[in-house]
Amino acid sequence: VKPNRRRFAFLSGKCTVYKLFGLCMVLVLVSLLWLQLSCSGEMSSMHEDRRLPQQQPPPLPCPSDSQASAADDPSWGPHKLALIIPFRERFEELLVFVPFMHTFLNKKKIRHKIIVINQVDHYRFNRASLINVGYAESGNDTDYLAMHDVDLLPLNDALDYGFPEDGPFHVASPELHPLYHYKTYVGGILLLTKKHYHMCNGMSNRFWGWGREDDEFYRRLRKAELQLFRPSGITTGYKTFLHIHDPAWRKRDQKRVATQKQEQFKVDPEGGLTNLRYQVESRQEMTISGAPCSVLNTKLECDQEQTPWCLLA
Numbered sequence: 018v019k020p021n022r023r024r025f026a027f028l029s030g031k032c033t034v035y036k037l038f039g040l041c042m043v044l045v046l047v048s049l050l051w052l053q054l055s056c057s058g059e060m061s062s063m064h065e066d067r068r069l070p071q072q073q074p075p076p077l078p079c080p081s082d083s084q085a086s087a088a089d090d091p092s093w094g095p096h097k098l099a100l101i102i103p104f105r106e107r108f109e110e111l112l113v114f115v116p117f118m119h120t121f122l123n124k125k126k127i128r129h130k131i132i133v134i135n136q137v138d139h140y141r142f143n144r145a146s147l148i149n150v151g152y153a154e155s156g157n158d159t160d161y162l163a164m165h166d167v168d169l170l171p172l173n174d175a176l177d178y179g180f181p182e183d184g185p186f187h188v189a190s191p192e193l194h195p196l197y198h199y200k201t202y203v204g205g206i207l208l209l210t211k212k213h214y215h216m217c218n219g220m221s222n223r224f225w226g227w228g229r230e231d232d233e234f235y236r237r238l239r240k241a242e243l244q245l246f247r248p249s250g251i252t253t254g255y256k257t258f259l260h261i262h263d264p265a266w267r268k269r270d271q272k273r274v275a276t277q278k279q280e281q282f283k284v285d286p287e288g289g290l291t292n293l294r295y296q297v298e299s300r301q302e303m304t305i306s307g308a309p310c311s312v313l314n315t316k317l318e319c320d321q322e323q324t325p326w327c328l329l330a
Contacts, residue, residue, distance in 0.1 A: 088119065088129050088309060089158075096180040097128040098208075099159035101151030102167050103144040105136045110167045110261055112305055117170050119308035127178050130159065131310035137298060138316040140327045145220035145230035146317050149293045152214055154313055161210045163188075169205050170259040173251055178208065183246060185209035185238060190247035193257040203238070203245070204231035205258075216241045218289035225319070225327040236284050294318035 089097065100118060104111065115131055122129045132155060134147040148164050155162060161180050169189060171178075176188055189205030191198045197205070217237040224230035238245060251257055294317070301312040319327035 088123065088131075090126070090128060093126040093128050094180075096161060097130070097159045098122070098178065098180075099151065099155035099162040100129055100131045100165055101148055101155070101162050102131065102133045102165055103136075103142075103147035103151070104133050104167055105142050107167055113261060114167050114170065115310050116306040116308040118165075119310075121171060121174075122178060124174065125178060130156075131308070133310055133312045135312055135314050136317060137314045140317055140319050141225040141329060142227065143222065143225050143317055143327070144227075145224050145234070146222045146293060146295070147315065149219040149222065149290055150295050150297075150313070150315050150317075152211065152219060153290070153293065154297065155211075159211070161208060162214060164207045164209075166205050168261050169194075170261060171206070171257070172259055173253045173257045175251060176248060176257070181208045181210060181213075181246065184244040185213060186246045188248065189258060193248065193251060193254065195255045195258055195260045201232065201235050203235045207231075209243075213241070213243055215290065216243065218291055219293070221285035221288050222293060223285050223288060223324050225324060233285060237289075 100122075102111075102114070111133065115133075118131065119129075132151050134151045134154075136142060136147055152162060163178065166189075171188070177186065178188065185203075186208040187203050187206070188208060191200060191202045194202070194205055217234070217240075220230055220234050220237075224233070296316045296318075298314045298316055301314070303310060303312060321327060
């Protein structure tokens with residue numbers, strides 16, 4: 018019986034070497050594939066664990082307790098600033114403003130406390146009255162104040178926030194403010210001693226809605242014969258401040274109701290601190306990204322016979 022050469026052909030000659038080599042390679046590949054599949058679950062979980070921390074945003078840096086308390090460091094000098102923020106429903110801006118200004122003033126070694134006067138009544142916004150409240154509630158530990166808009170951030174470290182002994186100091190002067198450039202403008206950021214603010218009888222309480230209260234206050238400064246000072250040597254121009262208010266998203270109340278349009282250009286000879294009526298409903302001491310501030314939830318009162326435009330028609 019002749020052997021079946023086809024049946025044993027794989028055992029003979031060069032064909033046997035090649036086939037054995039191929040069979041070994043197949044076994045090796047199968048082994049590697051099995052190992053890969055058996056470890057894939059564990060490996061994938063390890064990779065996920067490594068990726069997760071990278072996907073999460075890093076926590077915001079928070080000043081330490083020592084940095085927070087530096088707002089009232091006696092070694093920085095005898096004067097302390099009351100930073101008054103007239104406020105209503107602009108929390109996104111407040112979250113940026115408080116830690117920014119706390120850091121800015123600390124760098125300049127200016128003792129300060131940030132006071133947010135939050136209007137919680139049903140009347141129209143009254144910036145001037147809220148600043149009057151801030152003055153009245155600022156406490157005996159401060160001797161000068163900053164009337165400061167919450168949407169205006171100083172970008173130039175050379176800006177002076179020190180004690181304005183010689184007279185009111187308009188930080189956001191017309192040649193630097195990004196929006197308002199007329200010569201008699203004193204809004205945005207104005208520093209003055211409490212003594213000088215009292216000499217002006219504060220600000221008029223007649224201005225409900227947006228605008229004109231700072232123009233009337235300019236006349237009070239002149240009547241009190243106070244010299245107005247402004248920054249010098251600042252070369253950053255209209256880029257000196259960052260204006261973070263978005264008018265398209267948060268429109269200002271610029272409506273003129275009843276006789277408000279005629280009355281808004283008149284001087285208020287008697288009103289101010291002497292006829293201010295308000296109630297502080299609650300006080301909250303809080304920190305925003307490590308920066309301390311006081312929030313005074315305030316209800317203003319309105320004489321609707323004198324200023325019917327405190328309510329929208």
